[in-house]
Amino acid sequence: MFWDKKIETISRSGLERLQLKRLKSTLAGINKNVPFYKDKLKKLKIKPDKIRNLEEIRNLPFTTREDLRANYPYGLLAVSLDHVVRLHTSSGTTGKPKAILFSRKDIEQAADLIARCLVMTGMKKNEVFQNMMSYGMFTGGLVMHYGAEKVGLLVIPAGPGNTDRQISLMQDFKSNAIHITPSFALYLADVLEKKGVDPRKDLFLKRAYMGAEPYTEATRNKIEAIYGIDVYNSYGLSEMNGPGVAFECPEKNGMHIWEDNFLVELVDPKTNGPVPEGKEGELVLTTLCREAMPIIRYRTGDLTSIIPGKCRCGRTHRRVSRMTGRTDDMFIVRGVNIFPQQIERVLMAIQGVGRNYQITLDSLDDMTVKVEIRKELFDGKVDHLVNLQNTITEKLRDEIMVRPRVELLEPGALPPSEGKAKRVLDNRTL
Amino acid sequence: MKTIKQISVFSENRPGKLEKVTKVLADNGINIRAITIASSEKFGVIKFLVDRTQAALDLLKQQGFTVAQNEIMAIEISDEPGGLHRLADLLARKKVNIENASGFVIEASKKAVILVEAADIEQAKSELQNEGLRFLSEEEIIQ
Structure with a gap:
C-alpha cells in the first residue's frame, strides 16, 4: 500500500x-x-x-x-x-x-x-x-x-x-x-x-x-x-x-x-x-x-x-x-572500539539470558556486563550457572576481542527501562 | 528408594540477600531443617530443606524469587570413624558425581545423615538402589 x-x-x-x-x-x-x-x-x-x-x-x-x-x-x-x-x-x-x-x-x-x-x-x-x-x-x-x-x-x-x-x-x-x-x-x-x-x-x-x-x-x-x-x-x-x-x-x-x-x-x-x-x-x-x-x-x-x-x-x-x-555510543576498553549493540547481539542469541542487561565501565581495562538470568531455566545447579557465565564471557570475547567480567543477576535486578534504556554506565573519569 | 525435595534459590552474593529469603519463610511459619549455600564468586544458590516444601516454593515464587526444586538423597550413615568414608567409597566406585552435599548428626555416636545432591539424580538412583543403603524419607528428616 x-x-x-x-x-x-x-x-x-x-x-x-x-x-x-x-x-x-x-x-x-x-x-x-x-x-x-x-x-x-x-x-x-x-x-x-x-x-x-x-x-x-x-x-x-x-x-x-x-x-x-x-x-x-x-x-x-x-x-x-x-x-x-x-x-x-x-x-x-x-x-x-x-x-x-x-x-x-x-x-x-x-x-x-x-x-x-x-x-x-x-x-x-x-x-x-x-x-x-x-x-x-x-x-x-x-x-x-x-x-x-x-x-x-x-x-x-x-x-x-x-x-x-x-x-x-x-x-x-x-x-x-x-x-x-x-x-x-x-x-x-x-x-x-x-x-x-x-x-x-x-x-x-x-x-x-x-x-x-x-x-x-x-x-x-x-x-x-x-x-x-x-x-x-x-x-x-x-x-x-x-x-x-x-x-x-x-x-x-x-x-x-x-x-x-x-x-x-x-x-x-x-x-x-x-x-x-x-x-x-x-x-x-x-x-x-x-x-x-x-x-x-x-x-x-x-x-x-x-x-x-x-x-x-x-x-x-x-x-x-x-x-x-x-x-x-561507542566506548573503548583496552584500546578496542566497542558498540553496545555488539554486546546485545551476543546476549540475545544465548538461551538462559533475560531481556535486560547493563554494561559498566570502571577503568580503561575492565568492563562488566550484568545480565539477568531467566527464571524458567534456573534448575538450582551452580555448575549450570557457571557454564552459562562462561559461555557468555567466551561469546562476548569472540565478538568484541575483550574478555569482560560477566555477572549473573536475578530477573528484575536491573532497573526497568520505561523509555530510552541506559545500557552503558561509564564510571570512568578520563 | 526414597528421595526428598530441596528448594534452591538463586541469589547474588551480597549482604542481606539471605535475609530476604529467610524472612519469607519465617513470616509464614515454615521451619528450615537444613541449609547450604553453594556459591560462585558473584552469585550463589541457597538450598533449603523445609517442613512444607510446596508452600515454601509457592511463596518464594510469588515474592519474585528465582527458585527451583531438586530431588536429593538423604542417606543414613553411622556416626563413627569411617562412617562417611564407606559411603564416599561407594559413590566413587559407582561414579556418582556430587553437585552439593552436607551432613548432620541425628543421634550422637549412632546415626548421622548425609544429604547428597547428585549431578545426575537418575544415574545416582539406579546405581545406589541395591547397595543396602538406608534412604530417609521427607518425614524422617523433617521431624
Missing part, C-alpha cells in the same frame, strides 16, 4: 532531477538567510546557482552536532520568527541541547513522511495506534502523532511508561499498532507475563514500530515472537525531523530513506571520503524540503550501509541497513 505512490515510486532519474532542484533552492536560501552557512560557502567560494550536479555536494561543508550546539538557539534559522511554530530539542550527552525549529510547512512535511511509513506497513484508517514515545521536546512522540493523525488513525497519545495503563488502553481500545522503544517493549512483555496477559491472545496488536534506540535483528525477532506481531524498524533523528527519515517496508530488508526529502551520503568517518554502496559508513544527510531550519551535510554519527539493488515493494528510494552503531 502507498500513501503517495507517485513520489514513492518515482524513477531514479526523476528523483535525481528533483533532488538537484531542491538542493539548489535550499542552498540559495541558506546563503541568503543564514550567516553561518553564508560565511562557510563564501570561504569555499561556492555559488549555489553554479551547482550542476549532485556530486558537487562533496564540495560543501559538513554540519556537525557541535555546529548545532554553537548556533543554539536561533543561529541556523532561515526564516523570520513569525513563520516558526514549533521547537524540538535533542539532548545528547554533553553540553547544550540542539534546537530544531519547525515552520508549519515543516510539520506538514514531517507528518507526510510518517504517513508514507505507516501506510507502507499496512496501517489503515479504521485502526488504532498507541504511541508510547515521549511527547514534548523529543520528536519521537509528537512527530509520529501528527503523521498517524494525517493517515486518519485513532491515535492514543499514551506516552512512555505507566505500564499498567498502557495495558488497559491496549485492551480497552483494541490497539492494532504501537510505537515503542525496544527496551520498553521487552519490559512491557515481562509485565504482561507477570499479569498473566498473553499478548498473542489477549491483545489485538498486529504491528509495532520500534526506534529511538539502536537494537539488533535478534531483539526484533524476540519481540515479534513474544507479541505475535510484525516489528518494523524506524530510523530518525531530531535534527532531521525525528522519526520517519527511513522506515522498513513489509520486505523488512533495510529501511527506505525518503530521498526526495533527504540527500543521502555515506562517508568514511576518518577520511570523510565517499563510501560505495554495500560498504559501511557514516550517514550524512542534507535536508531538501526544510523551510525553517535547513541543514546541509549533517554528520549523523550513525553507521550504516546502502543496500544495493531494487526493493521488491516497488519503492525507488534506496534502503539503508539497520544502524550498526552511533559513533557516540
Whole structure:
C-alpha cells in the first residue's frame, strides 16, 4: 500500500532531477538567510546557482552536532520568527541541547513522511495506534502523532511508561499498532507475563514500530515472537525531523530513506571520503524540503550501509541497513572500539539470558556486563550457572576481542527501562 | 528408594540477600531443617530443606524469587570413624558425581545423615538402589 505512490515510486532519474532542484533552492536560501552557512560557502567560494550536479555536494561543508550546539538557539534559522511554530530539542550527552525549529510547512512535511511509513506497513484508517514515545521536546512522540493523525488513525497519545495503563488502553481500545522503544517493549512483555496477559491472545496488536534506540535483528525477532506481531524498524533523528527519515517496508530488508526529502551520503568517518554502496559508513544527510531550519551535510554519527539493488515493494528510494552503531555510543576498553549493540547481539542469541542487561565501565581495562538470568531455566545447579557465565564471557570475547567480567543477576535486578534504556554506565573519569 | 525435595534459590552474593529469603519463610511459619549455600564468586544458590516444601516454593515464587526444586538423597550413615568414608567409597566406585552435599548428626555416636545432591539424580538412583543403603524419607528428616 502507498500513501503517495507517485513520489514513492518515482524513477531514479526523476528523483535525481528533483533532488538537484531542491538542493539548489535550499542552498540559495541558506546563503541568503543564514550567516553561518553564508560565511562557510563564501570561504569555499561556492555559488549555489553554479551547482550542476549532485556530486558537487562533496564540495560543501559538513554540519556537525557541535555546529548545532554553537548556533543554539536561533543561529541556523532561515526564516523570520513569525513563520516558526514549533521547537524540538535533542539532548545528547554533553553540553547544550540542539534546537530544531519547525515552520508549519515543516510539520506538514514531517507528518507526510510518517504517513508514507505507516501506510507502507499496512496501517489503515479504521485502526488504532498507541504511541508510547515521549511527547514534548523529543520528536519521537509528537512527530509520529501528527503523521498517524494525517493517515486518519485513532491515535492514543499514551506516552512512555505507566505500564499498567498502557495495558488497559491496549485492551480497552483494541490497539492494532504501537510505537515503542525496544527496551520498553521487552519490559512491557515481562509485565504482561507477570499479569498473566498473553499478548498473542489477549491483545489485538498486529504491528509495532520500534526506534529511538539502536537494537539488533535478534531483539526484533524476540519481540515479534513474544507479541505475535510484525516489528518494523524506524530510523530518525531530531535534527532531521525525528522519526520517519527511513522506515522498513513489509520486505523488512533495510529501511527506505525518503530521498526526495533527504540527500543521502555515506562517508568514511576518518577520511570523510565517499563510501560505495554495500560498504559501511557514516550517514550524512542534507535536508531538501526544510523551510525553517535547513541543514546541509549533517554528520549523523550513525553507521550504516546502502543496500544495493531494487526493493521488491516497488519503492525507488534506496534502503539503508539497520544502524550498526552511533559513533557516540561507542566506548573503548583496552584500546578496542566497542558498540553496545555488539554486546546485545551476543546476549540475545544465548538461551538462559533475560531481556535486560547493563554494561559498566570502571577503568580503561575492565568492563562488566550484568545480565539477568531467566527464571524458567534456573534448575538450582551452580555448575549450570557457571557454564552459562562462561559461555557468555567466551561469546562476548569472540565478538568484541575483550574478555569482560560477566555477572549473573536475578530477573528484575536491573532497573526497568520505561523509555530510552541506559545500557552503558561509564564510571570512568578520563 | 526414597528421595526428598530441596528448594534452591538463586541469589547474588551480597549482604542481606539471605535475609530476604529467610524472612519469607519465617513470616509464614515454615521451619528450615537444613541449609547450604553453594556459591560462585558473584552469585550463589541457597538450598533449603523445609517442613512444607510446596508452600515454601509457592511463596518464594510469588515474592519474585528465582527458585527451583531438586530431588536429593538423604542417606543414613553411622556416626563413627569411617562412617562417611564407606559411603564416599561407594559413590566413587559407582561414579556418582556430587553437585552439593552436607551432613548432620541425628543421634550422637549412632546415626548421622548425609544429604547428597547428585549431578545426575537418575544415574545416582539406579546405581545406589541395591547397595543396602538406608534412604530417609521427607518425614524422617523433617521431624
